[in-house]
Amino acid sequence: MRPDLTLDIKNLRLSFRSWSGSTEVLHGIDLSVAPGERVALVGESGSGKSVTSRIVLGTMQDVRHARVSGQVTFEGTDLAKLASVERRALRGREISMIFQDPSSALNPVFRIGDLFHEVLKRRHPKISKGEARQRAAAILQDVSIADAERVLSSYSFQLSGGMNQRVMIAMALINEPRLLLADEPGTALDVTVQAQTLSLMRDLVEQKRTSVLFISHNLGVVREFADRIYVIYRGNIVEHGPTAAIFDAPQHPYTQALLSAIPRLTGGGVPDIEERSLSFNDPMISHGTDI
Amino acid sequence: MKRAIYILLSNPLSILGLVLVGLVFFCAAFADFIAPYPEHAGAVINFAFANKPPSAEYLLGTDVVGRDLLSRIIYAYQVALGMGLVVLLIAPPIGVALGLIAGYIGGWTDFVLMRITDIFLSIPPLVLALAIMGVMEPTLINAMLAVTAMWWPWYARLVYNITRGEKVEGYVLAAEVIGASKAHIMFREILPNCFPAIVTKMTLDFGYVILIASSLSFLGLGVQAPTPDLGSMVSEGTRYLPDSWWMTVFPGLAIMIAVFGFNLVGDVLRDVLEPD
Numbered sequence: 079m080r081p082d083l084t085l086d087i088k089n090l091r092l093s094f095r096s097w098s099g100s101t102e103v104l105h106g107i108d109l110s111v112a113p114g115e116r117v118a119l120v121g122e123s124g125s126g127k128s129v130t131s132r133i134v135l136g137t138m139q140d141v142r143h144a145r146v147s148g149q150v151t152f153e154g155t156d157l158a159k160l161a162s163v164e165r166r167a168l169r170g171r172e173i174s175m176i177f178q179d180p181s182s183a184l185n186p187v188f189r190i191g192d193l194f195h196e197v198l199k200r201r202h203p204k205i206s207k208g209e210a211r212q213r214a215a216a217i218l219q220d221v222s223i224a225d226a227e228r229v230l231s232s233y234s235f236q237l238s239g240g241m242n243q244r245v246m247i248a249m250a251l252i253n254e255p256r257l258l259l260a261d262e263p264g265t266a267l268d269v270t271v272q273a274q275t276l277s278l279m280r281d282l283v284e285q286k287r288t289s290v291l292f293i294s295h296n297l298g299v300v301r302e303f304a305d306r307i308y309v310i311y312r313g314n315i316v317e318h319g320p321t322a323a324i325f326d327a328p329q330h331p332y333t334q335a336l337l338s339a340i341p342r343l344t345g346g347g348v349p350d351i352e353e354r355s356l357s358f359n360d361p362m363i364s365h366g367t368d369i
Numbered sequence: 370m371k372r373a374i375y376i377l378l379s380n381p382l383s384i385l386g387l388v389l390v391g392l393v394f395f396c397a398a399f400a401d402f403i404a405p406y407p408e409h410a411g412a413v414i415n416f417a418f419a420n421k422p423p424s425a426e427y428l429l430g431t432d433v434v435g436r437d438l439l440s441r442i443i444y445a446y447q448v449a450l451g452m453g454l455v456v457l458l459i460a461p462p463i464g465v466a467l468g469l470i471a472g473y474i475g476g477w478t479d480f481v482l483m484r485i486t487d488i489f490l491s492i493p494p495l496v497l498a499l500a501i502m503g504v505m506e507p508t509l510i511n512a513m514l515a516v517t518a519m520w521w522p523w524y525a526r527l528v529y530n531i532t533r534g535e536k537v538e539g540y541v542l543a544a545e546v547i548g549a550s551k552a553h554i555m556f557r558e559i560l561p562n563c564f565p566a567i568v569t570k571m572t573l574d575f576g577y578v579i580l581i582a583s584s585l586s587f588l589g590l591g592v593q594a595p596t597p598d599l600g601s602m603v604s605e606g607t608r609y610l611p612d613s614w615w616m617t618v619f620p621g622l623a624i625m626i627a628v629f630g631f632n633l634v635g636d637v638l639r640d641v642l643e644p645d
Contacts (some may be wrong), residue, residue: 175543
């Protein structure tokens with residue numbers, strides 16, 4: 079246990095019980111995020127990325143049939159030792175999250191301003207509507223929304239996807255969380271808008287020194303954003319190291335396959351890669367950068 | 370608001386609906402002023418004018434004891450609307466709360482609550498109301514309770530199904546993630562998204578409640594004489610068919626006007642509240 083780390087995951091296992099026995103989904107994951115660090119967790123669909131983030135948030139533990147073991151430590155506190163009420167208190171204050179589809183994550187019956195008010199009440203229960211509006215307008219400026227007043231008076235369905243994504247980022251960061259979980263942010267958006275909003279997000283977390291766990295299947299996006307990368311395959315971390323090391327000298331066969339899966343504009347079409355290979359199950363490769 | 374007015378004006382049937390509903394409410398609210406013979410709402414006996422067909426003096430004719438039918442119909446709307454209001458103030462909140470809880474919490478809670486709802490739904494509504502009325506004294510209050518008892522399961526089903534759909538929406542997950550309580554998510558996040566369907570159903574139901582209440586009193590299980598009630602007026606009148614047709618036809622038409630009006634208004638509200 080390292081109290082100096084924002085997030086420290088040790089030997090995390092998750093299995094689902096059903097009447098025909100139990101299925102293990104995560105086979106002992108180790109992962110850590112230092113204060114102010116941006117860490118990416120990369121893998122294909124179903125590899126266990128999203129459940130990892132849900133365990134950190136503590137929502138997975140409330141699911142019946144789910145068995146979580148191992149240690150998840152947030153700033154020196156073992157999350158398993160907290161009551162579910164205390165875990166809930168961390169969410170929205172110290173830990174917040176950004177989702178794949180920004181438009182559906184905003185309740186369509188409330189104006190953006192009212193949603194900000196609700197979020198701010200998590201940290202300042204007595205905050206007034208007017209004060210909430212001012213603070214929301216200020217943070218919207220930070221994500222390059224010029225006419226904040228109009229956005230605050232709008233409903234989510236009146237805004238574009240990119241606009242909603244910026245609103246989500248602002249909302250996730252307004253309570254100055256210590257850790258931000260970004261679960262495939264902006265995958266539902268088109269590529270240029272995604273790139274724009276991600277660079278806004280990077281600037282903002284850098285400025286506020288927020289630690290980020292960035293979950294994605296897209297190595298291209300991760301390269302721009304992350305300091306360190308963990309590659310996950312079928313519930314096992316197969317390779318981890320600094321971003322540059324992973325991209326320059328990928329060691330694990332799965333990482334190599336993942337890297338070559340990025341389609342290139344220079345031709346060659348979609349690369350021909352095996353879907354499953356025994357070599358993907360090779361032992362983990364670390365680039366020797368344990369923090 | 371502009372959009373609501375536009376939808377309203379673009380459909381002549383909706384105007385008709387509003388006019389009919391307005392007429393019914395107007396009659397109920399100002400019965401004392403517009404009824405030609407207000408005292409005929411009570412136990413008045415006037416055999417000299419019994420069984421008179423419609424005339425200038427008695428526009429819709431008189432009943433077997435000589436009371437003006439028009440006055441009695443106007444007063445009967447008070448009872449009918451009162452019935453509708455009470456049932457729709459009690460039944461939807463019960464059904465909505467149960468539907469939300471069952472739909473959102475899931476698991477055993479869902480199973481128990483929805484099976485209870487299913488049991489209520491599996492009994493034909495009128496039979497259920499008749500059974501309840503059979504056990505209890507036939508008074509207006511008990512009739513309201515009986516209709517309420519058969520009405521809430523429909524709201525539970527409606528809201529349950531919407532909740533199951535909304536539960537997987539991103540905003541619910543987002544609320545869970547910022548640590549919102551279950552009650553907050555159910556009543557502050559999901560419930561507002563159910564409102565259009567609930568309000569539309571309530572308006573449509575207003576007419577049906579009046580119809581069911583009339584059916585109950587037609588069978589002698591609702592409001593008791595001398596309080597005027599559309600159902601019991603129709604029932605009394607059938608004994609004198611076909612000679613004294615006005616005793617049955619006019620109260621029947623009065624029921625039809627109310628049900629038809631509320632149905633039309635319900636349709637308009639659905640168009641206004643539900644986008645595209």
